[in-house]
Amino acid sequence: MYFIQRTLPRTTLSLILFGLAAQPARAQDAEVATVTVTARKEPVVNKLDKTVYDVSNMARAANGTAQDVLQSTPGISVTSDGHIAVKGNAQVTVLVNGKPTAMMSGDERAVALQTMSGADIAGIEVITNPSAAYNANGGAIVNIVLKRNRKPGAHAQVKASAADHGLWNVGTSGDVTGKEISVHGNLAYRRDGTQKLRRSAVDWNNPLGGQAGTTVQSSEVFVRRKVDSAALGVDYALGDSDSLSLSAGYNGRRSHPLFDVLNEARDTAGQTIYHRISYGPNEQSDANASLSYSHQDNRSALKAMVQRSKTSGLIDKSYTDVYVEPVRASAYSHGATRSARVLKQATVDWSRATEHGQWGMGLDLQDEVNDLDNYQASVDRLTGAETQDPHTTNGYAVATSLSAVYLTDQIKRGTWEALLGGRFERMALRVSPAQGIMQTGHWQAFNPSLHIKHAASDNTDLTLTYRRSLQRPDARDLNPFTTYVDAQNLSRGNPGLKPQQLTSWEIGADAELGQLSGSAGAFYRTSRDTVADARSFADNVLVTSKQNGGQARSAGITGSLAWTPDAALRLGVDGGAYRVALSTPDLYGMVRQDGLSGYVNVSAAYNAGPDNVSLDAHGQSGGITPLGRHGASSSVNLSWKRQLSKTLSFTVNASDLFDGSKRSYRTDASTFRQAGFDHFVARRLYVGFVKKLE
Secondary structure (H helix, E strand, C coil): CCCCCCCCHHHHHHHHHCCCCCCCCCCCCCCCCCCCCCCCCCCEEECCCCEEEECCCCHHHHHCEHHHHHHCCCCEEECCCCCEEECCECCEEEEECCECCHHHCCCHHHHHHHHCEHHHEEEEEEECCCCCCCCCCCCEEEEEEECCCCCCEEEEEEEEEEEHHHEEEEEEEEEEECCCEEEEEEEEEEEEEEEEEEEEEEEEECCCCCCEEEEEEEEEEEEEEEEEEEEEEEEEECCCCEEEEEEEEEEEEEECCCEEEEEEEEECCEEEEEEEEECCCEEEEEEEEEEEEEEECCCEEEEEEEEEEEEEEEEECCEEEEEEECCCCCEEEEEEEEEEEEEEEEEEEEEEEECCEEEEEEEEEEEEEEEEEEEEEEECCCCCCEEECCCCCEEEEEEEEEEEEEEEEEEEECCEEEEEEEEEEEEEEEEEECCCCCEEEEEEEEEEEEEEEEECCCCEEEEEEEEEEEECCCHHHHCCCEEEEECCEEEECCCCCCCEEEEEEEEEEEEEECCEEEEEEEEEEEEEEEEEEEEEEECCEEEEEEEEEEEEEEEEEEEEEEEEEECCEEEEEEEEEEEEEEEEEECCEEEEEEEEEEEEEEEEEEEECCEEEEEEEEEECCEEECCEEECCEEEEEEEEEEECCCCEEEEEEEECCCCCCCEEEEEECCCEEEEEEEEEECCEEEEEEEEEEC
C-alpha cells in the first residue's frame, strides 16, 4: 500500500497525481482478524501550498465538462469562452494529473476544457502561489486530478446524456486491479456545440496621414463539434517500494461551422457592405504518453517521469465575399492555418524526511516546439486558379527549451511550519521563420518561494506566501509575419519578445468554528516587461504588433465562508475585490489607468435520501484591459442527481439559467476605438445517467 506522510507534500502530490498502482497487500493468516476502516472524504482540504477540492460527487460534473467543474470550484472564475482566473489572477497554468500537456496550452486550452468530461474528475487542486517545486510559468496553477479506482477486482461504468440543440455524449470506463498489476482505461464520444454571437465596431484613424474610417462586423454561428477520446493506463508494482506507471491518451475534435460575417466599411472612398461566408472545416487532435517510476521507503521518496504530448490543429480560413454595396462579383479566397505543438518533459523529484520536516530537490527539463503555417490565396471563380498572397502566406517555428533545478526545505517547529524554496531556471528561445533570419534569446533567473503557516489556535491558521517567476511569451505572439484580420486591420507578432517577470505576495487566515469554516486573505502582484500591443500604420492599414514594456500591479482582498448546519446541507460563498493598475505603451507614450474589479461565487447543496440538489451562481464585474475595459458577466446553474439504485444514477443539469454570459468590451487607443461584445451562449439543459458495473 502507499505510505503517504503528511509532512511530504511534494511526495504525496507526485504519488496521487501520477496515478501509480497500489502495492499488493501481503496475505493474512486465517487466524488474524482484519478490520476495515472507512471515512468520509473531506470536501475541502487546506494544505501549506495548495487547497484541494473533492469534486468526485459533484452533481454538475455528471453531465458537465471540465469547464463546468472549474467554474463551480471556489476561488476560480471561468468565462463562457474558457478564460480562467484564480482569485483575480488571469495568468493560470492548467495541469492534468500534475503534468503539463500540449492541449492545455495556448488558444486550444479553452476548447479542451469545454470538451473534457467532468465525470472523469476526482479533484481540483488550486495553487495560488506555487512553491519552487512547480513550473508555474508566471502564475497560479489549477491541477485537474482524474478519477482512479484502486479497489482489487474488475469495475466498469457507462454514462450517457443528451441536451437541447441535438447535443449528446456517451462514454465508458473501467479498471482491472490484481495483485501486482492494474489496468484502467476509458472511451467517450461527444456531440458538443456552442452558439456564438459577436459584434465589433472599429473607428480607425491615421494620425500621421489623416486618413480615417469605420468598420462594423457582426456574426452568429452555432459551432457543432464531434469529439472522440480514449485513454489507457497500466500500473505495475515492482516490489514493496517500487512501481512503474505507463499511460497514454488521445482526443480528436472536428467541426464544420457556417460563418456568415456581415462587414460594413466606410472611409473617404465610400461605403462597402459585404458578407464573408466560410464553412471550415476545423480540426484538432491531442495525443499524450508518459512513463513514471516511483520508489518510496519510510524516510525518502524518488519520482522520475518522462512524457510527450502533441496537439495538431487545422483552421480552414477559406471564404467567399458576397457584395451588397457596391454590387459586384463575389470574391473567393482559399486559406488555412495549420499548427502543431509538441511538448517533451523529463522530471526527477527526490525528498527525504528529516527530524523537523523534509528536504526536497528536483530537476525539470522541458522542450516545446510550436509549428505554424499560414496560407492565403485569391481564387479565380472561373478557372479555379489560385494567386497566393505573399504577405499572409508564411510559416515559422518557435522552439523553447527550459532547464530548471529546485531545492525546498519544509520545517516544522511547534505551531510554525515553513516551506522555503529556490528555483534556478534557464530558458532558450529560437524563432525560425520559413523565410528570413532565425532569432534566438537566452534568459536565466533564480526565483525564490516562501510559504509560512502558524497555528494561532486549534482552529485558526495564519499564512504568508511569496513567489517570483518568469512567464515565457506565447508562441503566436512571436509570429514574425503578418496575419490578415480585415482590410484595414492586420496583426503581426514580434520574435524579439522576452519573458515577463511576475512577483506575488499573499497573506491569509483559515478558521473553523463548529459548523462554519472560512478564510480571508490579501494579495499584491506585480508584472514587469508585460507584453502589450504596439500599433502603427503601413500603406493606410493599421498594423497591430506586440512589444515588451507594459507594467501591471494589482492588490486586493479575498474571502470564503462555508456553513454545514447538518450532514444534508452545505452552503458556501467566496469572492474578492481588487484594484488593478496598468501602464501600456501607445503611439504617443505610456497610458496609465486603474480600476476596481471583483468576483463572487455562491453555492448550495442539499442531500435528501437518494436526491442531491445543488445550485451555484457566479458573477464577475467589469474591469480594465490594456487601453480598454470589459463588461460584467454571470451564470446561475442548477443540478439534480437521483440515485435510482446502488449502481444507477440519474442527473439533470441546467446551465446558465439567465443567459448572463454576454460580455462587452471597449478599446480606446490613439489609432482606433473599438466597441463590441462576445456572447458564447452557455444556456443548456442536460439529462443523463451513470450505470456502474461491479
